[in-house]
Amino acid sequence: xxxxxxxxxxxxxxxxxxxxxxxxxxxxxxxxxxxxxxxxxxxxxxxxxxxxxxxxxxxxxxxxxxxxxxxxxxxxxxxxxxxxxxxxxxxxxxxxxxxxxxxxxxxxxxxxxxxxxxxxxxxxxxxxxxxxxxxxxxxxxxxxxxxxxxxxxxxxxxxxxxxxxxxxxxxxxxxxxxxxxxxxxxxxxxxxxxxxxxxxxxxxxxxxxxxxxxxxxxxxxxxxxxxxxxxxxxxxxxxxxxxxxxxxxxxxxxxxxxxxxxxxxxxxxxxxxxxxxxxxxxxxxxxxxxxxxxxxxxxxxxxxxxxxxxxxxxxxxxxxxxxxxxxxxxxxxxxxxxxxxxxxxxxxxxxxxxxxxxxxxxxxxxxxxxxxxxxxxxxxxxxxxxxxxxxxxxxxxxxxxxxxxxxxxxxxxxxxxxxxxxxxxxxxxxxxxxxxxxxxxxxxxxxxxxxxxxxxxxxxxxxxxxxxxxxxxxxxxxxxxxxxxxxxxxxxxxxxxxxxxxxxxxxxxxxxxxxxxxxxxxxxxxxxxxxxxxxxxx
Numbered sequence: 001x002x003x004x005x006x007x008x009x010x011x012x013x014x015x016x017x018x019x020x021x022x023x024x025x026x027x028x029x030x031x032x033x034x035x036x037x038x039x040x041x042x043x044x045x046x047x048x049x050x051x052x053x054x055x056x057x058x059x060x061x062x063x064x065x066x067x068x069x070x071x072x073x074x075x076x077x078x079x080x081x082x083x084x085x086x087x088x089x090x091x092x093x094x095x096x097x098x099x100x101x102x103x104x105x106x107x108x109x110x111x112x113x114x115x116x117x118x119x120x121x122x123x124x125x126x127x128x129x130x131x132x133x134x135x136x137x138x139x140x141x142x143x144x145x146x147x148x149x150x151x152x153x154x155x156x157x158x159x160x161x162x163x164x165x166x167x168x169x170x171x172x173x174x175x176x177x178x179x180x181x182x183x184x185x186x187x188x189x190x191x192x193x194x195x196x197x198x199x200x201x202x203x204x205x206x207x208x209x210x211x212x213x214x215x216x217x218x219x220x221x222x223x224x225x226x227x228x229x230x231x232x233x234x235x236x237x238x239x240x241x242x243x244x245x246x247x248x249x250x251x252x253x254x255x256x257x258x259x260x261x262x263x264x265x266x267x268x269x270x271x272x273x274x275x276x277x278x279x280x281x282x283x284x285x286x287x288x289x290x291x292x293x294x295x296x297x298x299x300x301x302x303x304x305x306x307x308x309x310x311x312x313x314x315x316x317x318x319x320x321x322x323x324x325x326x327x328x329x330x331x332x333x334x335x336x337x338x339x340x341x342x343x344x345x346x347x348x349x350x351x352x353x354x355x356x357x358x359x360x361x362x363x364x365x366x367x368x369x370x371x372x373x374x375x376x377x378x379x380x381x382x383x384x385x386x387x388x389x390x391x392x393x394x395x396x397x398x399x400x401x402x403x404x405x406x407x408x409x410x411x412x413x414x415x416x417x418x419x420x421x422x423x424x425x426x427x428x429x430x431x432x433x434x435x436x437x438x439x440x441x442x443x444x445x446x447x448x449x450x451x452x453x454x455x456x457x458x459x460x461x462x463x464x465x466x467x468x469x470x471x472x473x474x475x476x477x478x479x480x481x482x483x484x485x486x487x488x489x490x491x492x493x494x495x496x497x498x499x500x501x502x503x504x505x506x507x508x509x510x511x512x513x514x515x516x517x518x519x520x521x522x523x524x525x526x527x528x529x530x531x532x533x534x535x536x537x538x
Contacts, residue, residue: 350398
């Protein structure tokens with residue numbers, strides 16, 4: 001394949017190279033982005049770069065750093081979307097993957113806060129910004145590149161490999177972490193070994209560049225360049241082309257927001273829920289999540305293919321409805337199977353904190369009231385609780401009133417009531433049940449995410465496709481999805497209910513369902529490889 005050849009119908013060999021290079025590049029780039037989140041879920045990032053003397057605050061700050069990368073994705077989408085529509089799809093996502101690989105390695109080389117103080121979190125946040133900018137340009141480029149090579153009627157299936165590549169990045173991050181943990185002592189891993197997965201991104205960058213340099217520009221862009229139909233300012237045109245703002249709003253609130261909260265709940269929320277809330281031993285939780293997610297990769301390919309037959313809209317709407325119905329039952333199943341004793345204790349001996357002023361801030365170094373101090377202790381331990389009004393501050397565990405206990409008395413009362421806060425390894429039967437539940441979450445994600453790359457590519461005219469796709473996608477995924485771990489963790493810490501954070505996912509999914517069902521037009525997979533997108537209607 002060369003850049004001087006304009007092919008209307010790429011050969012089978014060309015298509016295989018396009019899909020493999022684009023999908024593997026997506027795997028590697030999302031690996032770079034997710035390695036931070038995977039280690040944040042285990043507490044390592046918080047201890048290394050955001051020490052606060054409070055595990056709950058460290059976790060929240062680490063997740064805030066995770067969210068920062070997502071927050072800059074829309075800016076990256078605007079910048080690289082402009083370049084992709086003006087200069088081409090191929091060279092733009094070569095730049096994005098290089099920026100991502102260098103920034104990821106930089107995190108691994110950054111000294112800890114114990115060594116350089118506040119400079120450590122500042123450097124890490126700047127590197128997260130660079131990662132966010134890079135990712136803002138990567139997804140749109142890869143998705144459009146594959147879509148514009150796809151023959152009519154196959155775009156959903158071919159681009160679903162890009163969606164599966166995102167999952168692959170998460171799985172690769174888990175696999176690399178587990179590998180390095182297996183070849184060194186726990187002390188070495190906690191001290192310096194956790195940096196190696198970040199440095200490993202240099203090898204992945206080399207492989208990805210080698211593969212992507214073999215690619216030619218997409219046929220659609222070559223035609224535009226030859227015909228001189230590229231627009232001077234694709235970013236401006238994205239907001240002035242007739243009907244395009246409406247399509248971008250539907251893509252933002254109906255597609256990107258909905259699919260991303262489901263996806264992150266299926267991946268990061270499950271992992272964090274197992275490791276922290278349900279006290280599952282760290283490596284066990286990572287293995288269970290990795291195996292469950294791997295088993296669910298096929299859903300993305302299946303529903304990408306299905307969307308070529310029935311249209312893009314139907315699977316997404318069905319997926320949203322199923323999520324609203326099944327989200328809480330799936331997590332209740334995971335919770336009861338992951339730590340039956342803890343779940344049983346919470347059900348039979350609920351903790352209730354009574355007081356007149358029970359104001360509580362998870363970020364405060366010291367709570368201002370006696371009731372707030374009790375809530376802080378329970379939150380740090382991950383013990384679910386409810387708050388009740390009362391003239392005198394006191395705690396009940398089941399039917400036992402333990403007054404206003406100090407830390408030792410509270411621990412003793414919780415232990416007597418069956419709250420075993422030690423790390424656990426679920427039984428084989430319960431692990432199988434957890435895997436089944438994770439497979440169910442992967443199904444919900446696959447239905448809604450599998451058809452999306454083809455759908456978004458088909459929604460926008462070729463001349464402004466990169467910009468118009470990337471901006472709403474990364475606004476939705478960056479803000480609705482990127483802040484999900486932080487918001488859900490804050491809700492849990494604030495309410496004492498380990499399942500309360502799921503209401504964020506539920507609410508965003510409901511909004512996405514309404515927008516998609518009412519305003520998304522379904523063209524039944526017309527394809528992004530030709531000129532039909534030029535006539536897209538508002």
